[in-house]
Amino acid sequence: MPVIEADPAAARERLEAAGVDVSPGNTDHEEWRAERGGAVAVAYADKIVVQGASPTDLTLLLEEGGGRAHVYFDGASRGNPGPAAVGWVLVTSDGIVAEGGERIGEATNNQAEYRALIRALEAARDYGFDEVDVRGDSELIVKQVRGEWDANDPRLRELRVRVRELLSSFDRWSIAHVPREINDRADELANEALDD
Numbered sequence: 001m002p003v004i005e006a007d008p009a010a011a012r013e014r015l016e017a018a019g020v021d022v023s024p025g026n027t028d029h030e031e032w033r034a035e036r037g038g039a040v041a042v043a044y045a046d047k048i049v050v051q052g053a054s055p056t057d058l059t060l061l062l063e064e065g066g067g068r069a070h071v072y073f074d075g076a077s078r079g080n081p082g083p084a085a086v087g088w089v090l091v092t093s094d095g096i097v098a099e100g101g102e103r104i105g106e107a108t109n110n111q112a113e114y115r116a117l118i119r120a121l122e123a124a125r126d127y128g129f130d131e132v133d134v135r136g137d138s139e140l141i142v143k144q145v146r147g148e149w150d151a152n153d154p155r156l157r158e159l160r161v162r163v164r165e166l167l168s169s170f171d172r173w174s175i176a177h178v179p180r181e182i183n184d185r186a187d188e189l190a191n192e193a194l195d196d
Contacts, residue, residue: 002050004062008032008043011062015041018061018126021163034058037098050107056097061128067092068131068172074186075112075138076194084112087189088120091125098116098123103196104136114159116190117145121166132167137183145175 004011008031011034012022015034022034031043041062050058060067070091077084084107087157090100100123104115117136124132143149144160145167149159167173179186 002055002059004048004050004059005046006048006049006062011041011043011048014061014128015058018128019184020058020061021192036061043071056092056094060097061126063128068133069097069127069129071120071124071132072183072186073113073116073134073136074183074190075109075114075116076187076190077109077112078194081106081108081111083194084115085190085193086110086112086116086119087186087191087193088116088123088180089189090120090124090129096185098127099185099189100103101193103193110138110140110153110156111159112190114156114163115143116186117163118159118166120186121163124168125166126129127193130170131172132170133176134167134173135178135183136175137178137180137187139177142175142177173185 020034021038022032025032027151034041037057039050039052039057041048041050041058048062072089074087085103087101090097144151145163151160
């Protein structure tokens, strides 16, 4: 059970800025409570106690400095265009911090790849990371984001702009192409979302 020495008012602001609902405490000693995913944070006068099965759902937002994450993304489309889904994974030295997969409606494979990257970057931002090392198995997306290749399709250009906006919110970022086997968890999550 992590205990974070922090100013409860400043910590509350960080949580609310990340979209976490903060409610009043249950006792006179509790300043507030917050719940996200598998974690519950309880604030006292000079510390915050985080409980639950997945404390990193809140500790990353509560600790100063944010830290660095490896961000993996993958999109899938059946029909190109057709039913599409995204998968993403956030990894730190402690292991997988968060992951997700969801259907996104009709899209081309490249649109799905971009939407997966956007969702992954939004998650990294929401978890309060300062630095991200992004990895994906779409060479097209990686090279377009780095500016090595043009995005001729207007929809892909719009998606690339959104990706660059998100990346600019981090203190440092990198993006690299990796083989599919390195990106297998994000790929699994996208395909599982399509199969559900």
